[in-house]
Amino acid sequence: MQPAVEFRNISKAFGPVQANADVSFTIAKGSIHGVIGENGAGKSTLMSILYGYYHADSGQLLIDGQARAIRSSQEAIDLGIGMVHQHFMLVENMTVLDNVMLGAEGGFKLAAKRAEVEAKLREICSRYRLDVDPLATIHDLSVGAQQRVEILKQIYRSANILILDEPTAVLTAQETASLFEILRLFKEQGKTIILITHKLQEIMDITDQVTVLRAGRVSGAVATRETSKEQLANMMVGRPIEGNLPRKPFNPGAPVLKVSNLQLKDANGVQLLADIDLNVRAGEIVAIAGVSGNGQSELMEILAGMRLPTSGQVELEGKPLPFGRRTNADGLPATFRKLGIGHVPEDRLRDGVIKDFSVMQNTVFGYQDRVKNRWGLFDFDAIAKRCAHLLQAFDVRPNNPDLRIGLLSGGNQQKVVIAREVSAAPKLMLVGQPTRGVDIGTIESIHTQLLRLRDEGVAILLVSVELEEVRALADRIVVMSGGRVTGELNIDEFDTTRIGLLMGGMHKS
Numbered sequence: 001m002q003p004a005v006e007f008r009n010i011s012k013a014f015g016p017v018q019a020n021a022d023v024s025f026t027i028a029k030g031s032i033h034g035v036i037g038e039n040g041a042g043k044s045t046l047m048s049i050l051y052g053y054y055h056a057d058s059g060q061l062l063i064d065g066q067a068r069a070i071r072s073s074q075e076a077i078d079l080g081i082g083m084v085h086q087h088f089m090l091v092e093n094m095t096v097l098d099n100v101m102l103g104a105e106g107g108f109k110l111a112a113k114r115a116e117v118e119a120k121l122r123e124i125c126s127r128y129r130l131d132v133d134p135l136a137t138i139h140d141l142s143v144g145a146q147q148r149v150e151i152l153k154q155i156y157r158s159a160n161i162l163i164l165d166e167p168t169a170v171l172t173a174q175e176t177a178s179l180f181e182i183l184r185l186f187k188e189q190g191k192t193i194i195l196i197t198h199k200l201q202e203i204m205d206i207t208d209q210v211t212v213l214r215a216g217r218v219s220g221a222v223a224t225r226e227t228s229k230e231q232l233a234n235m236m237v238g239r240p241i242e243g244n245l246p247r248k249p250f251n252p253g254a255p256v257l258k259v260s261n262l263q264l265k266d267a268n269g270v271q272l273l274a275d276i277d278l279n280v281r282a283g284e285i286v287a288i289a290g291v292s293g294n295g296q297s298e299l300m301e302i303l304a305g306m307r308l309p310t311s312g313q314v315e316l317e318g319k320p321l322p323f324g325r326r327t328n329a330d331g332l333p334a335t336f337r338k339l340g341i342g343h344v345p346e347d348r349l350r351d352g353v354i355k356d357f358s359v360m361q362n363t364v365f366g367y368q369d370r371v372k373n374r375w376g377l378f379d380f381d382a383i384a385k386r387c388a389h390l391l392q393a394f395d396v397r398p399n400n401p402d403l404r405i406g407l408l409s410g411g412n413q414q415k416v417v418i419a420r421e422v423s424a425a426p427k428l429m430l431v432g433q434p435t436r437g438v439d440i441g442t443i444e445s446i447h448t449q450l451l452r453l454r455d456e457g458v459a460i461l462l463v464s465v466e467l468e469e470v471r472a473l474a475d476r477i478v479v480m481s482g483g484r485v486t487g488e489l490n491i492d493e494f495d496t497t498r499i500g501l502l503m504g505g506m507h508k509s
């Protein structure tokens, strides 16, 4: 085996947190190597060391057999290392071509040079079957296409080692399949891929070798063909993961949410939501299934008070929601929370947390009024006590209330958001993609929390693009396509083919 990357005894600490501890493993040239581990296990830190963002405190890094000190991303790029981040690094109002040139050339060049780069991009696109138009503007592209632009950028810069950090978290099933096609072609050309993912099926489908990290250390290394999802899960969390969670019989109560004839148009008059009718009863989980971008996000934003509908009625326990009436200085999201609507937003970084605030402050965000004493001042003792309880109960790691939340790993930020919203005892809980970027052990605990809420009589509206998640949680499934409800079925009628057809826009008969 010819090694592309060797980590030798790499350690890295952030204050008291040992993010990587004595990590040693080798990645073979021309292979697809999976790196898995729980949230906070140290995957991103290790990749950031490889990509020159962070320096290891100790240990050695070898690229193509040679010891290298990678001091910056530029040095990593010069060594042929490319990285596709979870959050794309693209300038939205520029074209694909300009984005590629901006990064690679340090500025724009003459028209002749542009034509040359464009031709080269077209050549790369056809070689790797990347469906991208170099002259398209980034903000007109789907998420999947934007990711292909990131990959194109890396290939253009002659990356031989490509790091992908949870690339499929934002992709549809079809987009994932086409990404994997590209990665296989990449491998066939002798290039090396490092894939970080929480989806064990993907590891089984596409990798050759897997390294498991646990609490910063290597806890397992196996050839993919010699392992199973169950064994990998066990290596990750140190215990077997149950397949199906137990659920109590379905016993719905009174209607809590009633949406009638809801319409939403954007500033240009484009219809984003049309004729939405929807009910959720107490003690019921209604899941909205659909390919992302079919109106689910807009619907949740309206129900959470973050966006005004164009027309239609929404009632909470028989009373119309006060759209457009700001009743206090907190703005609508806090107002709606006061009415008993909990919200776990789809994009936790944008809408769920304030990155520069502490973990403790973030456990209060949206519920400020509940933590004031009788003189109207913040009761800091109560806040600290409540936060300590939540971090413990939801297993947030590290358990440090004073840390800026932006420094927690993605999955641990999500646990804080869920802890805050679940503990607020809502009547209606809106949950968008609750387990995106979350490890399997944590998925199990988030699902358990949501089922417990349901059993306590909370009405839950879930949006998820993961059909497995829908199947695990829903009592009733509503399918959306093109801003409309295309069908509805009870969980005992669950049928992947039928849901797939409805997701593709086949209307109910």
Ligand SMILES: Nc1ncnc2c1ncn2[C@@H]1O[C@H](COP(=O)(O)OP(=O)(O)OP(=O)(O)O)[C@@H](O)[C@H]1O
Pocket (backbone or CB within 6 Å): 014, 017, 018, 019, 037, 038, 039, 040, 041, 042, 043, 044, 045, 046, 397, 398, 407, 408, 409, 410, 411, 412, 437
């Ligand atoms: N800049 C930083 N300052 C302080 N702590 C950090 C910093 N970056 C990471 N950490 C901590 O280091 C640990 C490892 O984090 P890392 O992001 O590498 O985990 P991960 O395995 O990628 O997790 P996830 O799957 O949730 O993305 C975590 O406890 C995290 O909070």
